[in-house]
Amino acid sequence: MIPNERPPGSPFLRPIRIGALLLPGNLFLAPLAGITDLPFRTVTRPMGCVLAFTEMVSASGLIVRDGGSMRYIATNGEDRPLGVQLFGSKPEILREAVRRVTGEIDAALIDFNMGCPARKVLKSGSGAAILKDPAGAARILEALRGATPLPLTVKIRSGWSRLAKNHLEIGRIAESSGVDAVTLHPRTADQGFAGAAAWEDIGELKANLSIPVIGSGDILGPADAERMFSKTGCDAVMIGRGALGNPWIFARIREHLETGRHAPPPAGPERLPVLLDHFEKTLAFYGEKRGIRNFRKHLAWYSRGLHGGAAFRRRAFLLDDRNTLLAEMEGFFGASLEAPPSEPPGAVVEAQDPPEITPSWERKA
Numbered sequence: 001m002i003p004n005e006r007p008p009g010s011p012f013l014r015p016i017r018i019g020a021l022l023l024p025g026n027l028f029l030a031p032l033a034g035i036t037d038l039p040f041r042t043v044t045r046p047m048g049c050v051l052a053f054t055e056m057v058s059a060s061g062l063i064v065r066d067g068g069s070m071r072y073i074a075t076n077g078e079d080r081p082l083g084v085q086l087f088g089s090k091p092e093i094l095r096e097a098v099r100r101v102t103g104e105i106d107a108a109l110i111d112f113n114m115g116c117p118a119r120k121v122l123k124s125g126s127g128a129a130i131l132k133d134p135a136g137a138a139r140i141l142e143a144l145r146g147a148t149p150l151p152l153t154v155k156i157r158s159g160w161s162r163l164a165k166n167h168l169e170i171g172r173i174a175e176s177s178g179v180d181a182v183t184l185h186p187r188t189a190d191q192g193f194a195g196a197a198a199w200e201d202i203g204e205l206k207a208n209l210s211i212p213v214i215g216s217g218d219i220l221g222p223a224d225a226e227r228m229f230s231k232t233g234c235d236a237v238m239i240g241r242g243a244l245g246n247p248w249i250f251a252r253i254r255e256h257l258e259t260g261r262h263a264p265p266p267a268g269p270e271r272l273p274v275l276l277d278h279f280e281k282t283l284a285f286y287g288e289k290r291g292i293r294n295f296r297k298h299l300a301w302y303s304r305g306l307h308g309g310a311a312f313r314r315r316a317f318l319l320d321d322r323n324t325l326l327a328e329m330e331g332f333f334g335a336s337l338e339a340p341p342s343e344p345p346g347a348v349v350e351a352q353d354p355p356e357i358t359p360s361w362e363r364k365a
């Protein structure tokens with residue numbers, strides 16, 4: 001046996017039940033605004049992503065069928081099972097949005113956002129602002145619970161600020177309101193993305209709730225997933241930034257947990273068919289012009305750390321025609337034989353690589 005190999009099977013990979021929904025595994029794709037659209041979700045699924053989420057969708061936008069909201073919830077048969085994430089603050093509007101999702105979309109579950117720290121979201125009393133008012137949170141969760149028979153989950157942060165951490169209180173409220181699982185990204189709202197995620201908060205929540213707890217935060221590679229499972233006892237893990245330009249992360253986590261092996265991320269030529277599939281799906285979804293613009297950020301992530309990546313991006317970002325861009329991608333990734341850094345978005349990347357992804361609200365701040 002190779003020294004780091006272990007007997008097959010993993011104590012961490014297992015089916016998980018969320019309300020009536022039985023999922024065959026416990027590696028999930030996190031909701032990411034501007035990123036987890038239908039094309040990206042369907043690219044991650046064959047890699048072993050068991051459950052994927054839409055980005056947060058405004059409940060009021062959904063009710064008036066605003067174009068952006070309808071695009072966020074667009075789905076198809078390859079996009080199963082799907083968690084639709086809503087945000088809002090008014091119980092009556094949320095109730096109506098949940099009814100629409102339940103009746104009109106083939107959603108496997110509805111997730112409610114109580115963690116977003118974006119100014120625009122906070123201004124309407126939504127997202128992480130709800131953490132400041134536990135009684136209000138209970139009213140909202142009870143309204144949501146009453147409006148749908150679908151499994152209902154909630155995604156939270158550890159609290160509003162370091163002096164007002166209340167993930168346990170909010171978790172208990174969720175459980176007693178009939179919520180079927182809680183996801184915790186263990187940073188406080190005022191912390192943004194600074195510092196390390198406080199995984200001990202996930203462990204604390206898990207120890208105190210009987211509904212499943214999903215851990216989110218700082219899983220950038222297979223070893224991180226293993227550490228989160230073992231340190232927190234969480235029931236499932238959610239991968240966000242670690243999946244950018246790196247949908248293989250799900251398969252690599254699975255392999256690592258099952259065998260102990262630590263395979264490097266695929267090199268350029270292996271990346272090519274996946275990113276071309278992603279590219280074609282993006283153009284089919286948004287149309288050529290908008291699709292090409294939208295795909296640039298993914299191209300930046302896919303090429304991160306590859307030799308000549310900065311020059312490739314400079315060339316590729318000037319192209320707005322499908323066939324020329326295709327030829328450029330085939331030429332670059334087809335010849336790019338070395339593996340990218342093992343834990344994107346790792347520290348060891350060439351100087352001009354794209355910076356680590358930061359949500360737009362953080363960049364403005």
Ligand SMILES: Cc1cc2nc3c(=O)[nH]c(=O)nc-3n(C[C@H](O)[C@H](O)[C@H](O)COP(=O)(O)O)c2cc1C
Nearest residue numbers: 030031032033055056185216217218239240241359
């Ligand atoms: C660009 C970006 C967009 C995000 N959008 C959402 C969102 O729409 N809804 C949500 O609940 N969390 C959102 N998050 C938070 C992630 O779901 C996740 O909890 C967080 O990034 C920590 O996990 P990670 O370290 O694996 O990225 C976003 C994060 C980033 C970086």
